[in-house]
Amino acid sequence: MKIPRRDKMKIYGDLLLVLQAESSKEKVTITKIISKSNIPFTRLKKYIADLVELGLIEDETSLKLTEKGKRYLHQYETVLAFMESMGMSYK
């Protein structure tokens, strides 16, 4: 089955979801993030740099979500749930 292309906002949202899930574990490994987010390493580095610049994650090594990042993620998840309930897909 062909996987539909994701736009930038969707990639940011999905990446933050993965980082949030991984942050509860002791060590966040980049290989796990690559496999869970389905983003190649070179592009992942660029997206992480973007997220740091936007103030959504603390830095490129800890990969922890900032308060702003958590707020954005909550809003992202709520809007996604709203769209699903409204019968709209965001793929």
Add this chain to the structure above:
Amino acid sequence: MSVNTASYDPYFVILRVAIELVSVVICLILVKFMIKPYQVTREGRYIGLPLGFSFLGISYAISAITYSGFANYNEIIWRFQLILRAFSFVFLAVAYYFSKKPTKNTHYIWKIVFSGLLIILATSVLLSVITPYTPRNNYLDFSVRIVSFICIAYIFIHCLREKTIAQDPYAKWVLVAYALLGLSQYSIIVWIADFSYFAFWGSLIFRLTSLVVLLAVTYKIFGRPKKGS
């Protein structure tokens, strides 16, 4: 009992204006939430949702002003609010149509239907501009209501075919809301045909209930607490 004779009754006027005003307020609140998918995703395909509810709210506001007596009821205002309302349903249907990526949309039949609906609407607008002083005719009223009904029917079918409907209780309520909105348009079509008192009031009650259900669902979803808080 005809609604035309009842329209002089002050109780009728108060109730009608109250329903229109409540509809305006609900639509305005809904716009605030319906714009969020666009704000978060920055995708133009979702702009139809807030646009649709804005147009719907404006058309109800025009109805409220007209019935309250602040403005004289005339043909141009009536046609304007009628066309605004039809465009609002077209915007909503188009938003639903494009909510799936264009590459996934291979149903050319719906593209043809939407193109046809837009042509009918554009023709109705042109007819209103060219001949604004011709007497109110049932043909325009009827054709525009049919356009609105087809749009709502499309949205209903679209929601019904979504996979999430089985697991998501809110999705079922959204489906109920669109079904009520469709019934409201159907009742109006019946009213145009036979001036039935029940069809007229039924359409207003169905519409109001539908908007209240949509508002309740929206508040429930956006009022959910943060995970882990």
